[in-house]
Amino acid sequence: PIVNEIKDRTQRRIDYVITIAIGLALLLYLVVAVEGYRTYGSNVSGDILINYPQTVIVTIMRIFIAIMAMLSYPLQLDPSRRCITSLVREVRNRYEKRRLRHEMKRVGVAYDSPTCDQTEDEEKEELMEVDTPTNPIKETEMDVFIIDEDETDDHNDQNDEEELLLQQTTENFIFYGITCTFLVLSFIIAMVISDLGIVLAVVGATGSTMVSYILPSAIYIKLHPNFHFLKLVAWVQLILGCIIMPTALYFVIAHGASA
Numbered sequence: 378p379i380v381n382e383i384k385d386r387t388q389r390r391i392d393y394v395i396t397i398a399i400g401l402a403l404l405l406y407l408v409v410a411v412e413g414y415r416t417y418g419s420n421v422s423g424d425i426l427i428n429y430p431q432t433v434i435v436t437i438m439r440i441f442i443a444i445m446a447m448l449s450y451p452l453q454l455d456p457s458r459r460c461i462t463s464l465v466r467e468v469r470n471r472y473e474k475r476r477l478r479h480e481m482k483r484v485g486v487a488y489d490s491p492t493c494d495q496t497e498d499e500e501k502e503e504l505m506e507v508d509t510p511t512n513p514i515k516e517t518e519m520d521v522f523i524i525d526e527d528e529t530d531d532h533n534d535q536n537d538e539e540e541l542l543l544q545q546t547t548e549n550f551i552f553y554g555i556t557c558t559f560l561v562l563s564f565i566i567a568m569v570i571s572d573l574g575i576v577l578a579v580v581g582a583t584g585s586t587m588v589s590y591i592l593p594s595a596i597y598i599k600l601h602p603n604f605h606f607l608k609l610v611a612w613v614q615l616i617l618g619c620i621i622m623p624t625a626l627y628f629v630i631a632h633g634a635s636a
Contacts (some may be wrong), residue, residue: 582621
């Protein structure tokens, strides 16, 4: 989305915007982290607002954080739901292809045979070949054939409408099912977890490591089959991500258990 909003999109301008965005985010995070440790030292908690006294200013800060969480939740839910929906569709399509292939083999028709790819126009042309001497059709029989063909078209249209309705119902079921699952799981986590620091630590150990280290390097390795220096750097980054994630999770779980 950000790339689409850039005027005169070039690789240099895109890199410039990415650098500024990451630099500003890094600066803001460093200010919060450094000032928190300067104020409370090793006693700082995962949620820095817990360390501050219960004053009016801190209460206002908590309200703003709650508003931020409410407004950012839909933005985080939508891409996650889209990804899961794409995975569900892919699994369903593969299952349907496998079932169709099995059904074709059961009736003795090859899945990739020309019979399966024959269009309706070709079928009609074969049926309308009435001038051959081996298959003469009288005029009355031709009228009956045209009527039957119209009835068949109506039946096919009805089947297409039913199939479209079933597909739409399935899509709605997947959409609302994934949405409700997200909402229920989020509500359960919010009711069970009382310390926001644990949630932030787990998200940082898993999601941040995945987005920052593992996924970019894995995608780069996949898109560049030939080995070169940058691919070596991508491999190093991928290995570091695979080491950092379980290590960070171990310390988060160990700290939570000791607390």
